[in-house]
Amino acid sequence: MQKLNINNNEVAFYALGGLGEIGKNMYCVQFQDEIIVIDCGVLFPEDELLGVDYVIQDYTYLVENKDKIKAIVITHGHEDHIGGLPFFLQQVNVPIYSGPFALSLIKGKLEEKHLLRTAELIEVQEDTILKFNKMSVSFFRTTHSIPDALGVAVHTPQGTIVETGDFKFDLTPVGGLPSPNLQKMAALGENGVLLLASDSTNAERPEFSKSEQWVDVHIRRVFEKIKGRIIFASFASNVYRLREASDEAMRQGRMIAVVGRSMENAIAAGQELGYLNIPEEVLIDPNEINSYPPEKVLIMCTGSQGEPMAALSRIAAGTHRQITIQPGDTVVFSSNPIPGNTTSVNQLINKLDEAGAEVVHGYLNNIHASGHGGQLEQELMLRLMKPKFFMPIHGEFRMLEVHSKLAELTGIPKENRFTMENGDVLALTKDSARIADHIETAGDVYIDGRDVGDSVGNPEIRERRLLSEEGVVTAIAVVDLKDHQIVAGPDIVSRGFVYMHESQELIKAANHEVFWAILNTFKSRKKIDERALNRTIVSRLQKLLYAQTGRRPVIIPMVTIINNED
Amino acid sequence: MQKLNINNNEVAFYALGGLGEIGKNMYCVQFQDEIIVIDCGVLFPEDELLGVDYVIQDYTYLVENKDKIKAIVITHGHEDHIGGLPFFLQQVNVPIYSGPFALSLIKGKLEEKHLLRTAELIEVQEDTILKFNKMSVSFFRTTHSIPDALGVAVHTPQGTIVETGDFKFDLTPVGGLPSPNLQKMAALGENGVLLLASDSTNAERPEFSKSEQWVDVHIRRVFEKIKGRIIFASFASNVYRLREASDEAMRQGRMIAVVGRSMENAIAAGQELGYLNIPEEVLIDPNEINSYPPEKVLIMCTGSQGEPMAALSRIAAGTHRQITIQPGDTVVFSSNPIPGNTTSVNQLINKLDEAGAEVVHGYLNNIHASGHGGQLEQELMLRLMKPKFFMPIHGEFRMLEVHSKLAELTGIPKENRFTMENGDVLALTKDSARIADHIETAGDVYIDGRDVGDSVGNPEIRERRLLSEEGVVTAIAVVDLKDHQIVAGPDIVSRGFVYMHESQELIKAANHEVFWAILNTFKSRKKIDERALNRTIVSRLQKLLYAQTGRRPVIIPMVTIINNED
Incomplete structure (x- = not known):
């Protein structure tokens, strides 16, 4: 059992996942006998990891120190931030604190695995303050491609450590949904931030990401031109996008059918939490679609990434129980293929095309915007927080490096910036920071199959590659x-x-x-x-x-x- | 003498210039017997105003109420914000409060007109608070194409009125110059802003304006390719730009000659206030230029707008006393023609071309950036200030209208937004706002010639037009x-x-x-x-x-x- 090689008065910040990769985020703040864990995500493996369903953190260190863990704090409900909870909770049962939308998704996830009964789930709001013996945690509202995105501030005896979560600065969200709480961020900065750990996903984009307002305008333009049925495909959790599509559809007098389980869940959660306002009488059962004229139908469905079992792929293949492509249908992709999915999305589009549907692409028609802030927003976060020390997180190494360069432009000197790897331990006092240790067990764990505990080691992956080749x-x-x-x-x-x-x-x-x-x-x-x-x-x-x-x-x-x- | 038709408990906000135009900015906050005047600028007339040198406000109302005026507060040192002071001070001698850089320019201006002895000039810093009987004034640091740009907050018994001055959010200024004080703006917003009056210049640009850091990178690229002399033309007051050019020139081991009186003044002020750090031994007299090889010379000069009497025009025409274009010279325009000046700038470029110089254009080579924020920055200001009421200022009417639309997207309802004209009086209480009156005398005054008092009326202008035509x-x-x-x-x-x-x-x-x-x-x-x-x-x-x-x-x-x- 490893004991961190840091001084007793030092606060440790380390990642067990999220550095050098987009996925399996898990960041920890440790002071003496208290550990706060931020997020517990999975990584969706690339094709070369054959048959592996998820990659999660090797959290041996946390299991060994489970008595110290006071909380898992969740920034938002995306899989790369909550997907690991069912695995982690098997080994360490600690309270989970989360905003309402993520909490709703976490509940569904734990229920599936029969873990809901024993899990301790606590809803937090932006203004919640969690007090532990030596540290406390507060939150600040950001915007991302999912509602209730929160940044986390861990107040330690040496100073405040801010972990932004995933964010963009959407200054004009749709439907009166809340915008980032600049006042709260600026106040954190004014009171002094010791370490800022900030989302690096779009560090290579020299831009300010487009607002959902802008997407909304273009969705309206696209919808206005469509005379037949609209099949709208997006990430289920992007409730902003669902809001825009449903608002525009209702403006056109369309009825709305929801297809795909994760879309049904997201819409139910969005309706319950007030992010969506679709009247009951507008929602129709997919079986009833044919009772309405095509120009009065919007179908919202999953599968925008070409996932073979999702609704849209089955619709395209003609194997969906309720929906078949018919002449005049338009499929609107309000999304962009994640790099690994380009091929499967292209195949899906080809199939839809063959089946006779019109296809409207995401970025091409301005009906998609990134959920992560570009360089200008990363600089804005840096200027709001004015941190003493900076650590780029949530990104591949080249993104982390660019983000560190941006921090330099906002006046943070080289010796105060730390680009680290999973397992590296940053030891902080109120006026010093150094990489003091490395958690030896930090690494990847492969999960094969849907059930908890089906972990696969690295050798297996090599064998599968050989199997496929030889x-x-x-x-x-x-x-x-x-x-x-x-x-x-x-x-x-x-x-x-x-x-x-x-x-x-x-x-x-x-x-x-x-x-x-x-x-x-x-x-x-x-x-x-x-x-x-x-x-x-x-x-x-x-x-x-x-x-x-x-x-x-x-x-x-x-x-x-x-x-x-x- | 007009008495404002407002209630005794209401605060009045009105513009005597700056609405429906880019120029002659002058905004007033009046509560009972106290008036705070913000800025006192001129407007440079378009060609149709024949022989008119400046247009200023008709401030008859202020002259009639001069005993009420407690202060003129200056946001920054551009002519459209300070150029009217020599005229105004002739009629109303009240204290002028200004940041250091603008104060230096104001002093020069008043000295020319022999007004310096009687004027009361008080330097303010960002943290200065001016207290009057019923109102007080505080400031917040912004960024613009001139140093020491300040926003103004007037704290009235009914609430805080914020006038942004001209601003962009330059998150990465050059040479360690200060960035906008987001914390102070957010704190104003958090404490409650009754009315936000915000710069509308770039309301039609759906962007976040480029940082000077970005201009700096491109100036370096341009300079690196130039083997001969560099003649660098920009607005004299854009000390950021002078900083970038001088830094890059020194990196190349060039000596620096300064040509043109306003450039000399700006560089002297910039050096004195620490915005420029050009060692004395690097600055050379224009007469000495020929003692240095061409690749070791940078000439910084005025005239980037094609002004006929400015240094660059005379250099191009071969009538400058010290500098003649020689083969291998490159003229770098780190500016963009103001719309009215396109023709004269084009003529200037043609002449430089004929004389044998290479010409490097501003926007084309990414060596110019606007000093005003685009839509995203206007939205950011709105989100930071969270005002109850909003009034777009500093712009032509179509810009004001677009800015008002942006305010709507940030959640400010129609009835709380006021697009007004010069002279319109907005009467405010802590929970109401209405256009209550109009200052009858508000209008334009034409100044012909360089001396104070040579004002020209509207009929004259019509006659001049007729004269020119008939x-x-x-x-x-x-x-x-x-x-x-x-x-x-x-x-x-x-x-x-x-x-x-x-x-x-x-x-x-x-x-x-x-x-x-x-x-x-x-x-x-x-x-x-x-x-x-x-x-x-x-x-x-x-x-x-x-x-x-x-x-x-x-x-x-x-x-x-x-x-x-x-």
């Missing part, structure tokens, strides 16, 4: 350890390893190798070690197959032991 | 009123009225008309009224000339009266 060779044998005898096998079975399919010679040679590997083990050792036996089989087979084919398939030894001596 | 016809006569006799004349002299040059007939007919006009006057009236006589002459000549030529030249009756009966 195939698999399995060696099967049943070994009697008492009599030192091979009871069955060895048999060699291969899948996806083309060379072996084509060559009985090679299968025979492999069989031979395994046979001798087992016999040699019997001879060489008094006590048979099953793992050592397996390693020997793999090693000998690898050598043989590489020598004969130049390939390295995944080798799986499946030796069954009977009559073990122990 | 020429002038003068009728001269000497009339003995005692004997009812025409002693000399009438003679008809014309200038620029082509028809009369070509026709002795017409001259004769005109002579005839004037003769009978005088004789008829003798007959019809017992007592001769000189003005009536002149009117009759003009009227009869106008009819004649229009009937014969279809033209309406300016008619000047020059009747000299002798032996007047009175």
Whole structure:
């Protein structure tokens, strides 16, 4: 168990996820025996992580120090900030503090995993102050592509540490939704911010991100030209966007059908919390769509990123139960493909096109705006907070580096800026900061499948890549350890390893190798070690197959032991 | 003398200049017997105001109420905010409060007019608070294309009235110069702003204006490519720009020569106040330029707007005493032509081109940025101030209207927004605002010539236009009123009225008309009224000339009266 190598009077700030990546955000403030955890997200793996559903933090350190953790504070309800909670709560049950919209999403998530009963969920408002023994936490309202985005200020004995959460400065949100609380941010700055840890996502964009007001104007222009049905696809959690689409649809006298579970949930939460005001009589069941003329229908659906199981993909493929593309339909993408999704979105658009729908793209038609602030907004945050020390967070390393450069332009000297990695520990006093330690266990954990606990290690990922590239060779044998005898096998079975399919010679040679590997083990050792036996089989087979084919398939030894001596 | 038609508990806010125009800014806050005047600028007339040097406010109302005026508060040192002081101080001597840079410019201005001895000039800093009997004034730091730009907050018994002055939000000014004080603005907003009167200049630009940091980067790029002499032309008062140019020049090891009186003054003020840090040994006399190789010379000069008497125009024309264009020279315009100056700037560029210089344009090469904030910055100001009532100022009416629309997007309802004209009086209490009156005397005064008091009326301007278009016809006569006799004349002299040059007939007919006009006057009236006589002459000549030529030249009756009966 690691003890941080810092002085007793120093406050530690470290990330277990979020640095050098967009995803699995988790930042911690630690002072003596108190830890405040900010966010607990997942990372959606890129294609090379085959079959991995999520990547989460390795939070061994937090599990070991779980008695110190006073709270998990949530900045907003996106998956890269709350998606890890069902995993984390299995190991550490601490109170979760969150704004109303994120809380609603967290509840749904925990309910699915049967964790809701034991979880301690506490709703916070912008003005809530959480007091612990040595530290306290306050909040400030920001804007992002989801309602109730909050920045977090942790007040420590050495000074205030601000973690912005994800933010843009939307000065003109739609429908009277609240704008960023500049007064509160400026007051934090005026009272003194020791460390600012700020969202770096759009650090490479020399701009002030467009307001949702601007998107709204363009959604109106697009809608005004559409005579048939409108199928509106966006992120479900972007309630601002749902608000704009529903407002414009109602202006045109359209009825609104909601398709896709996450969209249904988001709209229910938005209605409940007052971010959406769609009258009950305007909402129709997807089964009723055909009772209305096309020009009186708006369908809001999930799947804007080309997710294969989402509503829009099924609609495009003609496999959706209630909705089929018909002539005159227009599909409006109020989104932009996340880099990894470009191909699947393009395929989706092609399918929609073939099915006969018009497609209106996001950025091209000004009906999408980023949820993260550009350089000007990052500078504005820096000027509002006037921090002594600065740490760019939430971004890949080149984004963090650019953000640090922006901080320099606002007058923060090099020695006061810290671009760190996950696990690095920044130790702070009211007038000093240094990278003092590294949390050794910090790293990635791969989650395979939907259930809690199905974690996958790094070796598995490498094997899956090999599997996909080279195939698999399995060696099967049943070994009697008492009599030192091979009871069955060895048999060699291969899948996806083309060379072996084509060559009985090679299968025979492999069989031979395994046979001798087992016999040699019997001879060489008094006590048979099953793992050592397996390693020997793999090693000998690898050598043989590489020598004969130049390939390295995944080798799986499946030796069954009977009559073990122990 | 007009008494404002407002209630005794109401605070009045009105403009005597600055609404519906870019220029002659003058805004007043009046509560009972106290008036605070904000700014006192001139307007530079467009070409149609022939021979008029400046337009100033008609401040008859303020002269009549001069005992109430407690202060003139200056937001910054541009001519459209301080240029009227020499005229105003002639009639009303009240204390002038100003930041250091503007104060330095005001001093120079008043010294020229021999007004410095009697003027009461008081330097203010951002943190100064001016306390009067019923109102007080505080300031907040903004950024603009001149140092020491201040916003003004007038604290009245009904609430705080904020006048922003000219501003942009330059979050990354150059050379460590101060950035806008967001904390102070936000604190004003938090404590409650009754009325925000905000700069509308760039209300039509949907942007966040570029920072001087960005200009600096591009000046460096431009300078790096120049091998010969650099002649750098910009507004003298844009000390930021002078800082960037001098810093980059020194990086290249260039000596700096300053040419043009206003540039000399600005650099002296900038050096004194610490906004510029050019070592004495780097500054050289323009006469010494030829002692240095071309690649070691930067010439900073006035005349970026093509002003005919400024240094750059004379350099281009080959009439400058010390500097002639030589091959390899590059003239860098770190400015953009003000709309009215496009033609003269183009002519200047042509001349420089003919003389053999390379010319680098401002916006084209990213070496100019506006000093006024775009829509995003106007929205940011609105969000920081959170005013109850809003009034767009400093702009033409279409700019004011767009600015009002932006205020709507930040949640200020129509009934709380006031787009007014010069002279309109907004009467405010802590929870009401209404346009209650209009200052009857509000209007334009034309200043002809450089000396105080040479004011010109509207009719003159019309006449000059006619003169330029149609020429002038003068009728001269000497009339003995005692004997009812025409002693000399009438003679008809014309200038620029082509028809009369070509026709002795017409001259004769005109002579005839004037003769009978005088004789008829003798007959019809017992007592001769000189003005009536002149009117009759003009009227009869106008009819004649229009009937014969279809033209309406300016008619000047020059009747000299002798032996007047009175």
